[in-house]
Amino acid sequence: MCRASxxxxxxxxxxxxxxxxxxxxxxxxxxxxxxxxxxxxIDKLEAVGGEATRRFEKAGGYRADGSLGMxxxxxxxxxxxxxxxxxHVETARQLEKLPRTEEALARGEIxxxxxxAMARTAEHVGAAQVRKAETMLLKAAETxxxxxxxxxxxxxxxxxxxxxxxxxxxxxxxxRYLQIGEAxxxxxxxxxxxxxxxxxxxxxxxxxxxxxxxxxxxxxGQRLADALVEFCGRxxxxxxxxxxxxxxxxxxxxxxxxxxxxxxxxxxxxxxxLAGIQGAPAGQLEWGGTxxxxxxxxxxCDAAISRITGLGExxxxxxxxxxxxxxxxxxxxxxxxxxxxxxxxxxxPPWCDGHHLVFWADGGPTKLENLGLVCGPHHRKVHExxxxxxxxxxxxxxxxxxxxxxQRARSA
Numbered sequence: 001m002c003r004a005s006x007x008x009x010x011x012x013x014x015x016x017x018x019x020x021x022x023x024x025x026x027x028x029x030x031x032x033x034x035x036x037x038x039x040x041x042i043d044k045l046e047a048v049g050g051e052a053t054r055r056f057e058k059a060g061g062y063r064a065d066g067s068l069g070m071x072x073x074x075x076x077x078x079x080x081x082x083x084x085x086x087x088h089v090e091t092a093r094q095l096e097k098l099p100r101t102e103e104a105l106a107r108g109e110i111x112x113x114x115x116x117a118m119a120r121t122a123e124h125v126g127a128a129q130v131r132k133a134e135t136m137l138l139k140a141a142e143t144x145x146x147x148x149x150x151x152x153x154x155x156x157x158x159x160x161x162x163x164x165x166x167x168x169x170x171x172x173x174x175x176r177y178l179q180i181g182e183a184x185x186x187x188x189x190x191x192x193x194x195x196x197x198x199x200x201x202x203x204x205x206x207x208x209x210x211x212x213x214x215x216x217x218x219x220x221g222q223r224l225a226d227a228l229v230e231f232c233g234r235x236x237x238x239x240x241x242x243x244x245x246x247x248x249x250x251x252x253x254x255x256x257x258x259x260x261x262x263x264x265x266x267x268x269x270x271x272x273x274l275a276g277i278q279g280a281p282a283g284q285l286e287w288g289g290t291x292x293x294x295x296x297x298x299x300x301c302d303a304a305i306s307r308i309t310g311l312g313e314x315x316x317x318x319x320x321x322x323x324x325x326x327x328x329x330x331x332x333x334x335x336x337x338x339x340x341x342x343x344x345x346x347x348x349p350p351w352c353d354g355h356h357l358v359f360w361a362d363g364g365p366t367k368l369e370n371l372g373l374v375c376g377p378h379h380r381k382v383h384e385x386x387x388x389x390x391x392x393x394x395x396x397x398x399x400x401x402x403x404x405x406x407q408r409a410r411s412a
Contacts, residue, residue, distance in 0.1 A: 040108045046115070047106035050092035057089070087116060094119035097127035100134050110138065113146035117153045124168055125160045147288070154290045158282035165282065166292040169195070170384055196289040197299065201265050206231045265303075269296045274361040297361070298383035302354040325354040325366055337373035341396040342389065347375035355379055357389065372396065 006014075023034065053070065056062070062073035074085040095102040098118060105115045118137065122130045130137070133156065141149050158165040178192035194202070209227035212218070218226070265285075272280035273293045283296035291299075304324040325333070333354055340347040355374040358364030372389060374382065378398075381387040386401030 039111070043110075043112045044106055044108050046112040047095075047102055049088075050095050050102065050105075050115075053089060053092040054096055057092075090123060091116050091119040094122045094127060098122060098130060098134065100131075101138060104138050104141075110141045111146060114141040114144075114149050117141075117146065117150045121153045121157055124164060125157050129160050151284075151288065151290055155282045155284075158290065158292060159279050162278065162280070162293055166294055166384055169292045169295065173380070173384075195291075196285055197265065197267075197291050197295055200285045200289070204265060265299065267291065267296060267299060269293075269300075271361075274300060276359075276361070292384065294383040297359055298353075298379050300361070301356045301359070301379070301383075325371065329366065329368060329371070330354060332368055333371050333373055336368065339373065340375035340378055341372045341391075342374060342378035342381075343396060343398050345375060345378055349373060351375050353379050355382060355389065357391065 023031070026034065053074075057070040062070050065073060065077070067073035067076070070089050071082065071085045074080055074088060075082055078085060078088075080088065095105075095115060095118075101110070101115055101118045104110045105112065118130060118134075118141075121137075137153070137156065140152055144152065154165070157168075173195050176192070176194045176198070178194075179190070181189040206224065206227040209230045210220075210223045212223060216223070267283045267285055269283040270281055273283060273296055276293060276297065280293055282290040282292055284290060302325050334349040337349075339345070339349065340352050352373045352375045355372045356364045356366070357370050357372060360366060364370050372391065374389070381398075382389050388399045388401075390397050390399075
C-alpha cells in the first residue's frame with residue numbers, strides 16, 4: 001500500500017527492492033518479457049530525466065556543489081563518463097526543441113538511443129529542419145533498431161545539408177588514430193578508430209581470414225585478431241617476393257608498378273550522389289554506415305561501377321563495370337607521375353589512387369590526360385576538403401579552397 005506522503009521515487013525504489021524476490025519465482029525461459037519491460041521503463045525514465053536535466057541546468061543548480069557546468073556535475077553525481085554525460089546533457093537540450101520526439105520517448109514508442117540520434121541530427125542541421133520531417137523520422141524509428149535509425153538520420157542530414165554533413169565527416173576524420181602498445185604480460189594492446197570507409201576497407205580485407213573452421217572454438221574477437229595477423233603476414237610475403245603461387249607472383253609484379261589488386265569496398269550510391277546534385281542521399285557502405293557524397297566521388301575516381309537502373313536493364317547492366325582505371329593505363333600513369341603529384345608529396349605509386357581531374361560522372365574520360373596519381377590523404381583534400389588539382393604545362397598546381405565566412409548559428 002502506498003502512503004500519501006511517499007514520493008514517486010520512493011515508490012519506484014520500493015518496487016525495485018521487491019523485484020529480485022518476484023523474479024526469482026519466474027522460470028528462466030519466460031524472462032524475455034521482463035527484459036523488454038525493464039528496458040522500456042528505463043527509456044521512459046530517460047524522458048523524465050531529460051526534462052529534469054534541462055530545468056536543473058537552467059536554474060544553475062549545479063553551482064551549489066561548486067561545479068562549473070552541467071556535464072562535470074553529472075559526471076560526479078550521475079556516475080557517468082565524460083562522453084556519456086555530454087550526450088545526456090546535449091540530448092536533453094535538443095529534445096526541448098523536439099517536443100514530439102520527447103513525447104514519443106515518454107510513451108515508449110521509441111528508445112532513448114533513437115532520441116539521441118534525433119538530438120544529434122538537430123544539433124548538426126538545426127532543430128527547425130528536423131521538426132519539418134519529425135513525423136516521418138519518428139515513424140521510421142518505431143520500426144528500426146537504433147543502429148539502423150542512426151544511419152537513416154545521417155542520410156537525412158546529408159540530404160538537408162550535404163556541406164554540413166561533409167564538414168562533420170571531416171571533423172570525425174581528424175579524430176582517427178591507431179596505437180600499438182608495448183608487450184605486457186605476453187600481449188600487445190592495439191586500439192584505434194578510423195573513418196567508416198577505412199573501417200569497411202579493413203573489414204573487407206580481413207573478413208576472408210576470419211571465417212570459423214569446422215570445430216573452431218575461437219571467439220569472434222580472436223578470429224578477427226588472427227585474421228589481421230594473417231592478412232598482414234601474407235601481404236608482407238607478397239611484397240618481399242615470397243609468394244608461393246603464380247597468382248601471388250602476379251600480384252607482386254603488378255604491385256611493383258602500382259597496378260596491383262585493390263581492396264574491394266562496396267558502396268551503394270544514387271546517380272545524383274555521383275553527380276554531386278544537391279539533396280542527393282549519402283553513400284551506403286556494405287558493412288553499414290554512410291559516407292558523404294564527396295567521399296563517394298573520391299572512392300569512385302578509381303573504381304569499378306555497376307549500374308542498376310531498373311528491372312528492364314538489370315540483366316544487361318549488373319555485370320558490366322566501368323570507370324575503373326585499366327592496368328595498362330595505370331602503368332602509364334605510374335610511369336609518367338612516379339609518385340603522388342600533389343606539390344611537395346613523394347608518396348610511392350602503391351600508396352596512390354588514380355584521380356580524375358574532371359570527375360567521370362561530370363563527363364571526364366578515363367584517359368591518361370585526365371588522370372593524376374594522388375595519395376590517399378591528398379585525394380581526400382581534393383574531394384572532401386575542396387582543393388583543386390590541375391596540370392599546367394607538365395606542372396601540377398594545387399589550389400586550396402576559398403576562405404569561408406563563419407556561418408551563423410543554426411536556427412532552433
